[in-house]
Amino acid sequence: MSGFDKVVTSYEQAMQGLEDDMTVIAGGFGLCGIPEGLIAQIKKQGVKGLTIVSNNCGVDGFGLGILLEDKQIKKMVSSYVGENALFEKQLLNGELEVELTPQGTLAEKMRAGGAGIPAFYTATGYGTPVGEGKEVKEFNGRPYILEESITGDFAIIKAWKADRYGNCVYRHTAQNFNPMAATAGKITVVEVEEIVEPGELAPTQIHTPGIYVDRVIKGTFEKRIERKVLAKEDR
Amino acid sequence: MALSRDQIAMRVAREFQDGNYVNLGIGIPTLAANYVPEGIEVMLQSENGLLGMGRYPSEAEVDADMINAGKETVTAITGASIFNSAESFAMIRGGHVDFTVLGAFEVDVNGNIASWMIPGKLVKGMGGAMDLVAGAKNIIVTMTHADKHGNSKLLPACTLPLTGVNCITQIITDLAVLEVADGAFHLKERAPGVSVEEIKEKTAGKLVVEGDIPEMKL
Numbered sequence: 001m002s003g004f005d006k007v008v009t010s011y012e013q014a015m016q017g018l019e020d021d022m023t024v025i026a027g028g029f030g031l032c033g034i035p036e037g038l039i040a041q042i043k044k045q046g047v048k049g050l051t052i053v054s055n056n057c058g059v060d061g062f063g064l065g066i067l068l069e070d071k072q073i074k075k076m077v078s079s080y081v082g083e084n085a086l087f088e089k090q091l092l093n094g095e096l097e098v099e100l101t102p103q104g105t106l107a108e109k110m111r112a113g114g115a116g117i118p119a120f121y122t123a124t125g126y127g128t129p130v131g132e133g134k135e136v137k138e139f140n141g142r143p144y145i146l147e148e149s150i151t152g153d154f155a156i157i158k159a160w161k162a163d164r165y166g167n168c169v170y171r172h173t174a175q176n177f178n179p180m181a182a183t184a185g186k187i188t189v190v191e192v193e194e195i196v197e198p199g200e201l202a203p204t205q206i207h208t209p210g211i212y213v214d215r216v217i218k219g220t221f222e223k224r225i226e227r228k229v230l231a232k233e234d235r
Numbered sequence: 236m237a238l239s240r241d242q243i244a245m246r247v248a249r250e251f252q253d254g255n256y257v258n259l260g261i262g263i264p265t266l267a268a269n270y271v272p273e274g275i276e277v278m279l280q281s282e283n284g285l286l287g288m289g290r291y292p293s294e295a296e297v298d299a300d301m302i303n304a305g306k307e308t309v310t311a312i313t314g315a316s317i318f319n320s321a322e323s324f325a326m327i328r329g330g331h332v333d334f335t336v337l338g339a340f341e342v343d344v345n346g347n348i349a350s351w352m353i354p355g356k357l358v359k360g361m362g363g364a365m366d367l368v369a370g371a372k373n374i375i376v377t378m379t380h381a382d383k384h385g386n387s388k389l390l391p392a393c394t395l396p397l398t399g400v401n402c403i404t405q406i407i408t409d410l411a412v413l414e415v416a417d418g419a420f421h422l423k424e425r426a427p428g429v430s431v432e433e434i435k436e437k438t439a440g441k442l443v444v445e446g447d448i449p450e451m452k453l
Contacts, residue, residue: 029283029320030306032299055320082359092357100358103282104324104366111321123369124328127400129352130365160300172300172317173284179319207319223299229307231291 006166006216007195011041014189014217018154020047021074025110025152026054027181030083031063031226033174035158035191037219042156043067053077053150055106055177057087062224071095077150079103083226102130105147107180112149114183114212119148155185158221159208162190163198166213167206175207182208191219236428237409238451243377245270245453246407247336250375251277258282258327258367260337261305263377267336278312280332282363284323287315304363327363328370335371337364339378339403341393344440346403346415348376349395361398368399380408380437387439389413389420410434412451419443424451 008014015038018024024042028034039058042050043066050073057076058065067073068086075097081087090096101109102124112120121144125131135146157178160171168190170178182188190208195218238246244266251257251271258280259265271277279288281303288303289310296310303309311317326332339350348368351361368374381387389406406413411434412424419441425434427450435442 030302032283032302032306078360080360080362088357100360102361102365103320103363104328104370107320107324122328124366126369127347128365128397130361170319172298172311173281173302174300175317175319176284177320180321225297225299225308226302227305227307228297229291229309230297231293234293 004210005164006210006213007164008215008217011037011217014038014191014215015041015045015154017187018042018045018047021049022047022153023051023053025150025155025181025184026052026064027157027176027178028054028056028063029173029176030056031058031224033158033170033176033178034058034063035156035219036063036221037217038156038189038191039064039066042072043070046070046072048072049074051075051077053110053152055079055103057081057084059083059226060086068096075099077101077106079106100130107177109147109150110177110180110184113151114180117149119146121146150184152185153187155181155188157182157188157190159190159192161194161196161201162192162213162216163196163201164216165198166190166210166216167201168192168208168213169201169205170207179208182212187214188212189215189217191217193221194218236426238426241266242453243407243409246412246451247375247377248272249452251275251334255333256280256286256331257334257336258332258371260335260364262338264336264338265305280323280326281309282323282327282367284318284320285309285311285315286318286326287312289315324363324366327366330370330372332371334373334375335367336375336377337367339376339388340395341388341390342376342403342406342415343390343393344415344418344420345392346401347393348398348403349393350398352396354396364398368402373405374403376403376406378406378408380410380434385437387437389438389440391440410437421445422448424449426451
């Protein structure tokens with residue numbers, strides 16, 4: 001890893017510097033577009049007290065769900081966490097804290113965090129439990145609540161392809177939260193299916209410019225499907 | 236007769252106009268995609284980042300990178316676009332999506348909706364529902380008129396924690412089509428064979444009934 005060459009060859013290098021009590025922002029929607037190897041490395045390193053910012057918390061035994069097995073997560077910031085029995089148990093035991101955040105607000109918190117905007121007003125959540133205790137301001141006669149942005153010590157990202165400069169493209173709906181998460185980490189680590197030569201990705205088609213990316217590692221992915229639903233004639 | 240889930244979806248689909256961008260929630264709303272009237276083209280938005288959602292895939296088309304907001308495998312239509320979550324919610328919050336259809340536990344006469352949390356039960360999260368009700372131009376709530384114990388879900392004031400305030404204008408239940416305005420539910424249509432009396436009985440919030448109420452066309 002030197003200069004603009006962001007490629008690392010081991011997961012230890014990829015997650016070097018991750019310590020107890022840090023905040024990690026993770027891309028992914030359900031099990032789609034998640035950095036499987038980076039999550040496995042976090043489990044292997046055994047760091048505890050993590051705050052994980054991610055739309056979901058995986059499922060039992062896969063995705064971010066594996067970080068619950070050794071109680072590495074102190075707090076989850078998510079919009080939906082309903083797919084996970086161990087999560088439920090730790091939440092009810094008081095071993096785990098959850099900050100439920102509307103999905104669009106969560107995406108915008110990451111985007112704003114990466115863009116140097118500390119907070120923003122949104123109508124989402126006004127008058128609901130999400131708005132409780134938050135500043136309210138009216139614009140054009142409509143009330144909005146003030147939401148603070150999010151940054152992380154680490155951001156862990158799954159991309160389809162990257163070059164050694166860290167320029168990334170995502171595949172289909174595996175894009176989801178990954179581009180915003182990538183902007184919001186002090187150290188942003190991208191796990192990819194393929195590392196390509198600079199120039200192979202058309203400059204106009206880059207989703208995440210390399211400036212946001214600190215480390216790139218080539219991974220292998222199981223790509224587990226959460227809900228396989230087929231067209232009627234194929235069922 | 237109260238409408239079936241599919242019949243509610245059929246009635247919902249009659250609201251769509253040619254050229255509408257529509258976000259359909261999980262459950263009955265999703266079924267509405269099956270009943271888009273002939274000659275009308277709508278484009279479905281899935282909030283995980285897909286505009287132009289298509290049908291479910293064949294076995295050969297299944298792709299782990301291609302899912303909908305319900306985390307189900309899905310396809311994209313010709314002319315679809317795929318984007319990140321912030322972009323997706325910019326479309327929603329920014330009022331670019333014409334119709335949102337979603338389910339609810341309760342709606343009240345002021346257009347408040349409760350759909351995500353029952354105190355005492357485990358809370359799984361609101362997903363994108365709060366953003367959707369805060370942003371869409373037109374929101375249709377689909378639900379049964381009363382719960383299985385016969386308690387009305389159309390209330391003077393919601394009792395459960397809210398998903399959004401003053402945002403619901405139209406409700407399609409198994410018994411009726413209603414509009415919400417001026418602190419009351421306004422009965423517009425009734426399900427075939429369902430009497431105005433029955434709807435009155437099962438509507439706890441203020442109900443305005445003006446003139447003859449026609450039966451729904453499905």
